[in-house]
Amino acid sequence: MKQRVHRFFSLVLAAVFTLAFSASAWAADVVILHTNDIHCGVEDNAGVARLSQYKKDLKKQGFAVLLVDAGDAVQGAPIGKLSKGESLVNIMNAIGFDFLIPGNHEFDYGMEQFFKLNALQKTHYSSCNFTDLRTGKQPLMTFKIIEAGGHKLGFVGVTTPETLTSSTPKYFQDEKGQFIYGFSEDETGERLYAAIQKAVDGAKAQGAEYVILVGHLGMDGSVQRWSSTTVAENTTGILAIIDGHSHEKYENRAAKNKDGKDVLITQTGTKMQTVGKLVLHDDGTLTSTLETKETLPAPDKKILKVIEKENKKFEPILKQPVGESLVDLQERDPATGQRRVRSQETNMGDFVADAFRAVLNTDVSVVNGGSLRNTIKKGVFTYQDLLTSFPFGNMSAAVEVTGQKLLDALEVGAKDYPEENGGFLQVSGMTYTIDATIPSTVEMDAQGRFVGVKGEYRVRDVMIGGKPIDLAKTYTVGGTTYVLKDGGNGMVMFKGAKLIDDGSLTDVDMIMEFVQNHKNAKIGEEYADWKGQGRITIIE
DSSP states (O other), rough: OOOHHHHHHHHHHHHHHHHHHHHHHHOOOOOEEOOOTTOOOOTTTHHHHHHHHHHHHHTTTTOOEEEOOOOSOSSSSHHHHHHHHHHHHHHHHHHOSSEEEOOGGTTOOOHHHHHHHHSSSOOOOBBBOOOOTTBBOOBBSEEEEETTTTEEEEEEEEEEEHHHSSSGGGGGGGSSSSSSOOOOOOSSSSHHHEEEEEHHHHHTTOOOSEEEEEEEOOOOOGGGGGGGEEEHHHHHHEEEEESSSSSOEOOOOEOOOSSSEEEEEEOSSSSSSSSEEEEEEEESEEEEEEOOOTTTOOHHHHHHHHHHHHHHHHHHHHHHHEEEEOOOSSSSOTTTOOOGGTTTTOHHHHHHHHHHHHHTTTTEEEEEEGGOOOOOOOOOEEEEHHHSSTTTTEEEEEEEEEEHHHHHHHHHHHTTSOOOOTTTTTESEEEEEETSSSOOOOETTSSSOOOEEOOOOOOEEEEEEEEOOTTTTEEEEEEEHHHHHHHHHHHHHHTTTTEEEEEEEHHHHHHHHHHHHSSSTEEGGGGGGGGGGOOOEEOO
């Protein structure tokens, strides 16, 4: 009898424990794991396989877990370029994302491929400000309601209007050069704020208790009126912003919204440097942390196999040796990791600009720093190394332009110094000085395109072939179609210029040609100083 009574109470206690656990799980904290700017770095740093296992472990512990990405996942390394982003979609589908937005580089393979990638994603992209100007409608979802932990959460996606110039401008234009797609851009930021507010209000109208903005906006180095901080200050109803674009790491950069309420902003860096963990507690409060390789579990073996399968598709071509470098070609400060190529001269900038000038046989060449993405290490380098360093597949171009237009381009490149600017110009065949004591007076239009310089130029002492630049003289300029033909980074001063080369080689093929036929397959000691050869002088 005692045994039956004891067994009865044991069963009751077990039932009570089960109910308590179930209630706790239902009202449990919602864990929102987040990534941004993966740039194909699925095996870098923390790696996506650890992220996948972490997601599984948290779910086993009874947490409601969601996974979101804030853009720029499918571009940035050979696996992305050679598959036009599809390998990355396969990997992300295997992990299982709940909310995705396009960053500016999701569009780098053209609009047809972008919409194909969107269709291939099990969770389709969302962006409240991406608009088909022909119809005035949004081609993507503007927000998504997800139920988790007993709550309705609203996720709103937003893509930086900088996309019009930081991806390839012609992808958003018709055959006449008129924009047929837009991102709610204007010169005040008000159109963007209105688009976001409409989506936030829409999510709340559909029952969202909390709204989280997943934005590819950025802070430092981003256009201020479109930055995540400014967006927070000009909207209401957003609890937190999961950010991307500027490759920064912060757990909580606090901002105040229009009503004076706190908005938490978080970002994970780039190439899986960290995994974001945003915890929404049942009382509506938030905790934000960044998990590293050291704090995450061992990789998910299933995802490792998926990555291996995708890599093997391109292994033979990637392993082909191209040449040998006697020095490290740097796009970053080796001590701080800062992307110096976007604000100052580097030996990689010198080398690439030399390649364009030599192969295209022009007076000078200009290369936007944002197109140089990874150090080429000392030693033998392969086709994969080049594709990793130059992932955009930019095509060559050469034009005839006046000295004035060339000066204007240098001024646009220098306008944000000392902040990063993807349009900062590395050069060959010329030297120039940036006087940073002079405030930039460059004027750009609502689409981020060059309009003019209303004050004193901060670029001066421009020398071409050892002689001062002649603003009325015509020079031949080598570079990429992105800058010299398509107006990338707002460089529309080159539009309509006489083309003497129009896409004969990709940037990677250009560099292979330079190394193998101009440098005897060796990159030499002339590039030994990582800070370059003194082509760009800066007055602080």
